[in-house]
Amino acid sequence: MAGRLIVISNRIPTGDPSGGLVVALHDALLARGGVWVGADPDPSEEGRECLHELGDIPYRKRAFRLSKTERQNYYSGFANSVLWPICHRRTDLIEIKSEYRADYLAVNLRLARLIAQDLAPQDVVWVHDYHFLPLAMMLRSLGVTNRIGFFLHIPFPNITDLAILPRPEDFARWLASYNLLGLQTRGDVARALEMFRADPRAEFLRDGTVKFDEHIVTVASFPIGIDCDQIEATARRADPGPFGAANPRELIIGADRLDYTKGLPHKFEAFGRLLQGRVDRDARPTLLQIASPSRADVAAYRQITNDLQAISGRINGQYSELDWQPLRFVHRSVARDRLIGLMRRAEVGLVTPLADGMNLVAKEFVAAQAPDNPGVLVLSRFAGAAEDMKGALLINPHDLDETAGAIDYALAMPLDERRKRHADCLAVVRDSRISVWTDRYLARLASCVPTLALSRHQ
Ligand code: ADQ
Numbered sequence: 001m002a003g004r005l006i007v008i009s010n011r012i013p014t015g016d017p018s019g020g021l022v023v024a025l026h027d028a029l030l031a032r033g034g035v036w037v038g039a040d041p042d043p044s045e046e047g048r049e050c051l052h053e054l055g056d057i058p059y060r061k062r063a064f065r066l067s068k069t070e071r072q073n074y075y076s077g078f079a080n081s082v083l084w085p086i087c088h089r090r091t092d093l094i095e096i097k098s099e100y101r102a103d104y105l106a107v108n109l110r111l112a113r114l115i116a117q118d119l120a121p122q123d124v125v126w127v128h129d130y131h132f133l134p135l136a137m138m139l140r141s142l143g144v145t146n147r148i149g150f151f152l153h154i155p156f157p158n159i160t161d162l163a164i165l166p167r168p169e170d171f172a173r174w175l176a177s178y179n180l181l182g183l184q185t186r187g188d189v190a191r192a193l194e195m196f197r198a199d200p201r202a203e204f205l206r207d208g209t210v211k212f213d214e215h216i217v218t219v220a221s222f223p224i225g226i227d228c229d230q231i232e233a234t235a236r237r238a239d240p241g242p243f244g245a246a247n248p249r250e251l252i253i254g255a256d257r258l259d260y261t262k263g264l265p266h267k268f269e270a271f272g273r274l275l276q277g278r279v280d281r282d283a284r285p286t287l288l289q290i291a292s293p294s295r296a297d298v299a300a301y302r303q304i305t306n307d308l309q310a311i312s313g314r315i316n317g318q319y320s321e322l323d324w325q326p327l328r329f330v331h332r333s334v335a336r337d338r339l340i341g342l343m344r345r346a347e348v349g350l351v352t353p354l355a356d357g358m359n360l361v362a363k364e365f366v367a368a369q370a371p372d373n374p375g376v377l378v379l380s381r382f383a384g385a386a387e388d389m390k391g392a393l394l395i396n397p398h399d400l401d402e403t404a405g406a407i408d409y410a411l412a413m414p415l416d417e418r419r420k421r422h423a424d425c426l427a428v429v430r431d432s433r434i435s436v437w438t439d440r441y442l443a444r445l446a447s448c449v450p451t452l453a454l455s456r457h458q
Contacts, residue, residue: 006035008115008126008132037062037111070103070107077100081300090260091161096164116143126150133175154356179218184357185223218444224357225433228363235369240345248286250411253365255343256290262352262353263380271350274404284321288342292332347411351380358384358385371422371426375422378395
């Protein structure tokens, strides 16, 4: 009989589950029973030691409290001002402070102690993302031998960028304490293996696993996906949107968290380039960029917001007509059904990250299209999704002319080619659907060498 599933993630859903990953983890927890542990969104003054219960039917949800200082140092600091920029190749934005690292380790150790107290021998632990890299090492130091898996949702860093971390040698040791290191793409796996290869403490075993000190870790890719059936169904019944009489003829849609990794200035500038090169003055493409606010307590995020307002103002000032505003920059979240409806309505989905673990918007756009008359996905080759989505028009977002050319090509693409490209992309989206992703990951974790059986494996 399989043990419970213990999921650790930064966010913990408080209401009904919505969104692909949350629903998938919810389903896995429903199937096996277990506990979902995440950070309480409200910081408390004193950073209480307890995990407090959010509910226990049909599985338990437990939130750990962070003090304001911990939230600043652990979350905004080490997680989002050190690890996030390192993994996204933005080493220019890294802010190193000793208190960031100290609180990152302290929060993880506190969490490890709280989790260890509650673990039964057969329980399986699944840790999500860069907020908790050292958690397995800390659990091991407390004597935990349960299977512990990790999934990194963002890109695995380059080995040269890793050297910028304070105590970079810790990174490999943290990851090697897991039984399974799950990554988004084959490219991520190659970078992780390169890191282990360069480390004298690591040894490659015949089956491709890595032995590191007394631990054995399996490294593999599990490209994350979406709940495509649900999105296809939502798209079929969706209201196309709020445009009324101003319904654009050629709609290009972007939807991203407002993050410097998403290449939004590049997207706006490339769209400006398209407008500049327009031969047919009657063509009136509209870029609707919906950007949900994110991490406003980190300076780099406030800066990018200001930059985008300035660029969109300039482009609109230059190209607007009395009855046409080419760029609509909407800085807020929109309801899921509405977003899916807008995606279905759009002729082009424009996804331009400079680095991205996977990028679910690209997959959602594909799933939202009407197969008999689909829109075209223009996708950065630096999104994890580009590794398999060869039916998209792949671009280098740094090359504004290339992106502008791809949008132009997409807007004029004949129906046959649109259908063919969409069918190719949809097959990839369906193959990586989120329920399959969860099952594949957990099955692989169950088959990993257990921590206690190390000597038999050698
Ligand atoms: P994110 O960086 O958040 O995720 P992404 O994968 O694109 O990026 O997911 C964003 C989600 O938010 C999508 O479901 C999208 O529909 C939704 N969304 C975006 N803008 C929105 C808006 N304005 N209003 C409403 N909803 C909006 C991280 C990694 C990714 C990785 C995922 C999952 O950075 O690379 O794909 O985790 O592993």
